[in-house]
Amino acid sequence: MTEIKVAVLGAAGRMGTQTCAAVEAAGGLSLVARLDKDDVIDAGSLAGADVVVDFTIPATTEANVHAALDAGAHVVVGTTGWDDASRGRVAEHLERLNAARAGGSDQTPGLGVLIAPNFGLSAVLAMTFAAKAARYFESAEVIELHHPDKVDAPSGTARHTAAAISAARAEAGLAPSPDATETGWEARGADVDGVRVHAVRLRGLVAHEEILLGNPGEQLVIRQDSFDRSSFMPGVLVAVRAVVSRPGLTVGLEHVLDLA
Amino acid sequence: MTEIKVAVLGAAGRMGTQTCAAVEAAGGLSLVARLDKDDVIDAGSLAGADVVVDFTIPATTEANVHAALDAGAHVVVGTTGWDDASRGRVAEHLERLNAARAGGSDQTPGLGVLIAPNFGLSAVLAMTFAAKAARYFESAEVIELHHPDKVDAPSGTARHTAAAISAARAEAGLAPSPDATETGWEARGADVDGVRVHAVRLRGLVAHEEILLGNPGEQLVIRQDSFDRSSFMPGVLVAVRAVVSRPGLTVGLEHVLDLA
Amino acid sequence: MTEIKVAVLGAAGRMGTQTCAAVEAAGGLSLVARLDKDDVIDAGSLAGADVVVDFTIPATTEANVHAALDAGAHVVVGTTGWDDASRGRVAEHLERLNAARAGGSDQTPGLGVLIAPNFGLSAVLAMTFAAKAARYFESAEVIELHHPDKVDAPSGTARHTAAAISAARAEAGLAPSPDATETGWEARGADVDGVRVHAVRLRGLVAHEEILLGNPGEQLVIRQDSFDRSSFMPGVLVAVRAVVSRPGLTVGLEHVLDLA
Amino acid sequence: MTEIKVAVLGAAGRMGTQTCAAVEAAGGLSLVARLDKDDVIDAGSLAGADVVVDFTIPATTEANVHAALDAGAHVVVGTTGWDDASRGRVAEHLERLNAARAGGSDQTPGLGVLIAPNFGLSAVLAMTFAAKAARYFESAEVIELHHPDKVDAPSGTARHTAAAISAARAEAGLAPSPDATETGWEARGADVDGVRVHAVRLRGLVAHEEILLGNPGEQLVIRQDSFDRSSFMPGVLVAVRAVVSRPGLTVGLEHVLDLA
Incomplete structure (x- = not known):
């Protein structure tokens, strides 16, 4: 197998810097260009790159x-700010080419092109497994735990997880999770399509998610911890290696993971 | 040391039956009387008992x-339904005697007389340790997890724990737990005196509580699991052994635990 | 869809009794025969059953x-005691028929015919997800926790999980989990094909397994708790519904779960 | 209350630098001197300090x-390398003065003088609470989890915790933790005075300890996570504030925590 260039x-940014280092340290990959905000992007500046990784800004x-x-x-994209319209234009461009x-x-x-809202393997796997398992359990709830400087609750990842669980439950024809509660609905969190999401904010934590699935006499808990941003690099490398044999637009790292 | 009689x-009830069995199996204790609802309670029927354990009904x-x-x-009391007035009458009776x-x-x-709302050693210890530790941490939150047939949320134990944490924080002059959250307050649970309590309801669970305390770079988690009612018996035996040398009224098992 | 008969x-045994109750309570299934040790098994006694569930004895x-x-x-089989030879004879019988x-x-x-060593959905899913995720993580270890009356350590389930993780790591070409330890190898547990398995024995627990997967800056934890045997019934029902459209011999509940 | 100077x-070292910053940020404390390896330590260079914090080297x-x-x-000492003899000489010096x-x-x-092997509040509290609770539980085991570059197993903190649990159990006259295990003693970890310690090594982790205490039907789990060294600063500040009113030699942060 030949090396992927x-x-x-965004090579000078925090994620870009880590990506450059990770590519250089990885087997089978070579770093051929580091570009940042004032650089032109064309065949010349990309220096024959097979894959371009974008960690720039929404604009x-x-x-x-x-x-x-x-x-x-x-292209592998880790930058946020994409919506249906911009994704649609990329899909068309790919189709034409x-x-x-x-x-x-x-x-x-x-x-x-692979656009990934989250390159954390543990986060993506937790969400994927939770959605696959959900149809087999009577009850499902999500707890997400973050540092206390976060302004939104629940986190986007937890909302996404809960929505995926909810969809899987609906598809399997499950009744709502049983709940006899009559009082007390003032905690941090939300009801996302019928799946309860609890949001904990605690000094010392970074980003963590716990999915609880329950049946009579048993529980399945899937937990993921992100301790720092270095945790995104294994996922970026998986994406770079996968995108070369996956024509068209893919949204979400989970679609290139081999979970068969 | 002589045996405690x-x-x-309430010897025919669920808790009473277990208590009789636990007393019979325990070293240093002997069971001298099993009384139930139609029995008179007096020196004769109590057969020289040193300690009477009451698992009857509020009435x-x-x-x-x-x-x-x-x-x-x-007397050791595990029955619920006590209030300030009834406790006061017992305290007076004890003083007179x-x-x-x-x-x-x-x-x-x-x-x-020892009245204990909870004989679960793990539950009582979790609450006690959480209150002791609370003054040393910037953040504190509580998660309680129960079977989905429970009607109230958060549980009384969790409310009690959160109130104790809140009191300890206030006494130590701590600022409120940091929290930048701007949206999302619809999850099951409550804000108890400034301490967030999250209530999870999941088929398969029984009764569980987790206290999370956070500082920059560190976390202390105290968790207790009650899997079934047999878990109350060690606490009942601790109470029986302690009450004979603790004159007057005591409310709460934590006061007779040796935690020095 | 017609009802499955x-x-x-082994209808009088512990698992058989629960299975009868679970079948009767389930939608789309009807219980047509309860047989136990002195009953002949033939077309007459099976009363037109589409699926026979065997919870008898190895003999x-x-x-x-x-x-x-x-x-x-x-047939769905939950009885233990099968080996390669007996499974082979069933496979041949199926082929002929x-x-x-x-x-x-x-x-x-x-x-x-579906032979399942374990009908616990949480246990089977934990093992399956751990094996799928293993190739994406640098480190993997397993902790199993059981009541202290268990004589073998680690548990069969944990050994099986560790072996599956080890096989997935080998297939993905991963190096051994990093480990600089120079001293200390006397704890309860084992090294199963290079994956460390820790065995905890604690009064109060039933059967629990925790798989820890680690990368720089992140952790994925998959945990399952079996609190009592009622937890096997959802898995038995999944098996009954699946076996009617899965000709031939299947070993392991994981093969009939829909995890696509 | 007057300010503590x-x-x-070791002000230029990693811990010393953090200590200087923490003292400057703390209410009621002022930093009057930063000394490092070539500085003389005397009344002049200490600039009227009430408390000296030593984060230097064993030599x-x-x-x-x-x-x-x-x-x-x-003096508050966070440097390692102390033994009975050196501690004895400091105790004598204090007595004389x-x-x-x-x-x-x-x-x-x-x-x-307060010499603390560990300033992590969560670690010290976990150990202290585990020792206090141990006498009330039939079973006790310890799991410690660290990054895979650590050479010793189990960690010193876990050994210390297990020894404290063992001593508490012995004092309360408890029988050994029940254990029917007949096979399997090859996992990373140790038997410390009858308390099993399991050592997990996983990429992504830092330093974590979990103490499990079990009784029939219940479990108490005390867990602490140290995510980075900033976690030691709250403990250092507690020590500085406490040492001024605690004459003589104290070994261990737990002795100055207010856990009454």
């Missing part, structure tokens, strides 16, 4: 992706 | 205690 | 399965 | 303490 956009990330695609590179490529003599798979 | 009131428990005291026995005894030739310590 | 073998379970198959029923059926005019899928 | 030895810490005492300061002081007209309490 990687360019990093520039979409333009970066289109430029990287035009230069013939796959890959259709043209299919008509020609190029035998490689088409270009791919 | 024990009589059980009769106070009368039982006065009768047992008049028969010269110490013990004053009379002190004036006489009886050299034994005076009679004692 | 169920016969229970009779294999013969029961062959008899049930000859009577035209699918299903080949004959395929040649005829019967349009239903062939007969199926 | 603090001097820090110099004892001499530093004697010098600080001769300059009339209380405080006897002289008592004979004179000085009305303040005598000088104090």
